[in-house]
Amino acid sequence: MKSKTLLVLAIAVTLVSFTTDCSNTQNPRPKGFTIEKDLLLVQLDCKTDVDDLHTAAALATLVAGSDFSRLKYHAVAGTYGVQEGLYVPPNGLLQLSFGSNWTDAHNSSVAAVEKVKTIAKETLNGQGDIWIAEAGQSDFTAELVKVLQHDLPELNTTDRIHVVQHSDWNEKSTSPGDLDFVKQNTDYRKIPDGNAVGNGSPGFRDPEYTNWQDDVKDPKLQEIWKYAIDLSNKYNGKEGRYNNKAVSSGGLDFSDLSEVCAILGIADIKDVGEFFDRYGN
Numbered sequence: 001m002k003s004k005t006l007l008v009l010a011i012a013v014t015l016v017s018f019t020t021d022c023s024n025t026q027n028p029r030p031k032g033f034t035i036e037k038d039l040l041l042v043q044l045d046c047k048t049d050v051d052d053l054h055t056a057a058a059l060a061t062l063v064a065g066s067d068f069s070r071l072k073y074h075a076v077a078g079t080y081g082v083q084e085g086l087y088v089p090p091n092g093l094l095q096l097s098f099g100s101n102w103t104d105a106h107n108s109s110v111a112a113v114e115k116v117k118t119i120a121k122e123t124l125n126g127q128g129d130i131w132i133a134e135a136g137q138s139d140f141t142a143e144l145v146k147v148l149q150h151d152l153p154e155l156n157t158t159d160r161i162h163v164v165q166h167s168d169w170n171e172k173s174t175s176p177g178d179l180d181f182v183k184q185n186t187d188y189r190k191i192p193d194g195n196a197v198g199n200g201s202p203g204f205r206d207p208e209y210t211n212w213q214d215d216v217k218d219p220k221l222q223e224i225w226k227y228a229i230d231l232s233n234k235y236n237g238k239e240g241r242y243n244n245k246a247v248s249s250g251g252l253d254f255s256d257l258s259e260v261c262a263i264l265g266i267a268d269i270k271d272v273g274e275f276f277d278r279y280g281n
């Protein structure tokens with residue numbers, strides 16, 4: 001009896017280690033962001049939801065802290081897809097938040113693809129990877145990947161270009177061909193929606209979070225948040241644009257920052273309050 005039990009145990013142990021081995025070879029640990037050499041691209045559609053403005057302010061807050069002082073990042077505005085409706089011009093806010101470290105794809109998508117391509121190639125040539133937080137749709141990403149493939153035919157884009165998306169709506173508002181292309185040609189990662197708390201992504205939409213002034217002490221960041229909130233109030237629900245209820249009730253919505261958090265390994269942040277507790281300055 002005893003030896004039978006031992007035999008069963010031995011077989012079980014062998015089976016378990018065999019399965020573990022298999023899963024290790026079939027599903028290697030997904031790549032993570034390497035701050036020394038990788039580049040973060042934050043691509044804001046700004047059409048027609050104003051929440052990208054809050055996302056820009058939250059990104060400025062994050063990079064102002066010491067944790068990410070070495071982060072190489074670049075913001076792109078106007079990376080929308082096929083959705084109808086009016087644009088929310090973020091230029092003044094992005095200038096204030098990032099200086100010249102952003103590109104305007106609304107003004108000229110072709111020129112923007114060329115400019116971001118040059119920035120991306122610098123990272124790729126230095127053996128770094130590109131990480132794209134899609135605050136909007138994937139049309140711009142598709143164009144960017146195509147020009148990189150043209151310039152760097154040896155580049156394995158599914159290994160070196162990572163795309164993070166949190167929104168079904170953003171996917172549905174991408175040109176279907178472009179979405180397929182990006183899914184096939186990049187390391188495409190879909191994460192839970194950052195508009196809700198407790199689903200595995202930080203929940204960064206909070207209609208009741210009106211006391212941000214208490215949590216942002218740095219004068220420059222205060223100026224950025226005030227600008228972002230004033231600008232979002234100016235455009236929210238106007239001339240057919242989406243009416244973001246979190247914004248109209250005086251709260252905050254930087255749901256798209258959930259993707260940046262996934263990329264930077266800080267997706268354990270629970271909500272808006274915890275974000276400001278950690279990075280409010």
Ligand SMILES: [Ca+2]
Nearest residue numbers: 045052135136
């Ligand atoms: Ca957006």
Ligand SMILES: [Ca+2]
Nearest residue numbers: 051195253255
């Ligand atoms: Ca949102």
